[in-house]
Amino acid sequence: MCGITGWISYDHDLTKQRATLEAMTATMACRGPDAAGHWLDTHAALGHRRLAVIDPDGGKQPMTATHEGRTLLVLTYSGEVYNYRELRAELEKLGHAFRTRSDTEVVLRAYLQWGEEFAERLNGMYAFALWDPRNRQLLLIRDRMGIKPLYYYPTPDGVLFGSEPKAILAHPSVHPTVDAEGLAELITFTKTPGHAVYKGMHEVRPGHLVRVGRGGVTVKRYWALTAREHTDDLGTTVAHIRALLDDIVDRQLIADVPLCTLLSGGLDSSALTALAARALDAQGRGPVRSFAVDFTGHTENFTPDDLRGTPDGPYAHALAEHVGSEHRDIVLDTAALTDPGHRAAVLAARDLPNGFGDGDTSLYLLFKAVREQSTVALSGESADEVFGGYRWFHDPEAVHADTFPWIAAGLSGRFAGDGGTREALLDRGLLAKLDLPGYTSGRYREALAEVPFLDSDTGLQRRMREIxxxxxxxxxxxxxxxxxxxxMAVGLEVRVPFCDHRLVDYVFNTPWSMKTFDGREKSLLRAATREVLPDVVADRVKSPYPSTQDPRYHEALRGELTELAADRTAPVRPLLDSGALAEATADGASPGIRPGAELILGMNAWLRTSGTTLEL
Incomplete structure (x- = not known):
């Protein structure tokens, strides 16, 4: 896993711009702590920071392909291609000679052999840039599910690109600016594909490639979800899902560095940990190492809410004991969650104040602790999206609402289970100008217009395909x-097996009645993996990523809001509703202020440190 960046200019000599390229590349040091590389030519400058996972000695980048002293292709690459061994064997039969064991070189040679269509052959998570000096063309390519980020910023004579916005913002010609649409995207819970929040910047959409030439920028889609008839019966479907999971996990255990799993005790992470334990044992590489996040006193003092009915700890321990993993709990207290240095690190990592509050900070601290012992981690992320695990999948009111179901279910204000809203402290005039309901509605309709259907999709089946x-x-x-x-802020590569496009595509086309055949959420996943799980874990009801319930966290937020209210130089002050702020800082203020407080405190730090201009 790595960080990439670069600059294409058709009107300037970039060989004289090494200092700028080095500055852009340096912003990606966290993503690639092991090495730095730069490649410059007249019209192209490519930078790379490396986290060595496969072939540490041979995979240095940017990597070039040459013939008779002439450069044919240059690649700066981030990610992992899990089927690189099969592709390498195929390419060798076609006459290609390899000088490394890396998947990077396979990507390079695959493009030389198959051109742009080679992306359709890749299985993995990746974001990379290919510069072809022969036709002076750049290709930016992102994996099908968008696991790895990639941004670009068109210029009058070319493009800037990077794994994260910070790489582009390090270029002297780019000033961070956010207009009203960008601010609406930031505040709402939508995540529009291709939208980067910063004005003039774009995100390469998942499953797309961006072609840059002297004539400008063009975008091409190479993969999308499609609707196909599902003809397998229930038993065959469950067996096929299990076979896919076994293959996916086996592929994603490939690494030349220490590897682990992230274990919450939920069905998703437990299934992956159990399957990984079996695979590693069969390979003589066991036992599996697992990590879980927890909070001081959380299990003992846990209070069920409408998002979480049980604490994670007992279930994570039950699974760890069942599979014999080397397990470690990363236990965090409120002081760690509210530490200004930790929050600053999270903001620097994300480039934007996304308002997940303690959920962001705890995740960062979990990964920081994991990185002390492992370089690669497997995560259960996306199983809920693939198999229908969230509670609002099964809430008729949310399902049939005329908006994104997670917004109908109130998730945007209930990530911490407190029932507030992210925009609660914003000025009413600003909210009227942003028209967040209208913005969300527009993005919702854009998404619906993309959904593929079969003629047989009617009623609930049609709506659940949309969902x-x-x-x-x-x-x-x-x-x-x-x-x-x-x-990546701590140099940890997290792999997400449930995002394998083969699994996503297969389950997407499985009827909703089959996905809920036992009357529960994630019926197919539970059936496919039950035999490797203890019953207490297999039967556990879905519980989202944990959030601290310590009342001192709420009080800490209120104290910070009070300081902000007294600071007339606070850059976020013009965006706030003074009455709402006064209520939020009063004694006995409702815990419902939490989502709004976390967003506002993050925005204030962002505006103060990033130099961002708001064009409202």
Whole structure:
């Protein structure tokens, strides 16, 4: 896993711009702590920071392909291609000679052999840039599910690109600016594909490639979810899902560095940990190592709410004991969650104040602790989107609401289970200008217009295909981006097996009645993996990523809001509703202020440190 960046200019000599390229590349040091590389030519400058996972000695980048002293292709690459061994064997039969064991070189040679269509052959998570000096063309390519981020910023004579916005913002010609649409995207819970929040910047959409030439920028889709008739019966479907999971986990255990799993005690992470334990044992590489996040006193003092009915700890321990994993709990207290240095690190990692509050901080601290012992971790992310695990999948009111179901269910204000709203402290005039309901509605209709259907899709089956599509193309992007930034901020590669496009495509086309055949959430996943799980874990009801319930956390937020209210130089002050702020800082203020407080405190730090200009 790595960080990439670069600059294409058709009107300037970039060989004289090494200092700028080095500055852009340096912003990706957290993503690639092991090595730095730069490649410059007249019209192209490519940078790379490396986290060595496969072939540490041979996979240095940017990597070139040459013939008779002439450079044919240059690649700066981030990610993992899990079927690189099969592709390498095929390419060798076609006459290609390899000088390394890396998947990077396989990507390079695959493009030389098959051209742009080679992306359709890749299985993995990746974001990379290919510069072809022969036709002076750049290709930016992102994996099908958008696991790895990639941004670009068109210029009058070319493009800037990077794994994260910070790489582009390090270029002297780019000033961070956010307009009203960008602010609406930031505040709402939508994650529009291709939208980067910063004005003039774009995100390469999942399953797309961006072609840059002297004539400008063009975009091409190479993969999308499609609707196909599902002809397998229930038994065959369950067996096929299990076979896919066994293959996926086996592939994603490939690494030349220490590897582990992230274990919450839920069905998703437990299934992966159990399957990984079996695979590692069969390979003589066991036992599996697992990690879980917890909070001081959380299990003993846990109070059920409408999102979480049980604490994670007992279930994680039950699974760890069942499979014999080397397990470690990462236990955090309120002081760690509110530490200004930790929050600053999270903001720097994410480039934007996304408002997950303690959920972001705890994830960052979990990954920081994991990185002390492992370089690669497997995560259960996206199983809920694939198999229908969230509670609002099974809530008729949310399902049939005329908006994104997670918004209808109130998730945007209930990530911490407190029932508030993210926009609660914002000025009413600003909210009227942003028109967040209208913005959300527009993005919702855009998403619905993309959904593929079969003629036989009617009634609930048709609506649930829409619901699945919304989650697989919108909601999962929120979580994948969050996980990527928090993990790569500490140089940890997190793999997400449930995002394998073969599994996603197969389950997307499985009828909703089959996905809920036992009357529960994630019926197919439970059936496919029950035999490797203890019953207490297999039967556990879905519980989202944990959030601290310590009342001192709420009080700490209120104290910070009070300081902000007294600071007339606070850059976020013009955006706030003074009455709402006064209520939020009063004695006995409701815990419902939490989502709004976390967003506002994050925005204030962002505006103060990033130099961002708001064009409202």
């Amino acid at each position: 699945s599509y919304l989650h697989l193309t919108r909601f999962v992007q929120i979580l994948l981006d969050r996980k990527d930034r928090a993990s």
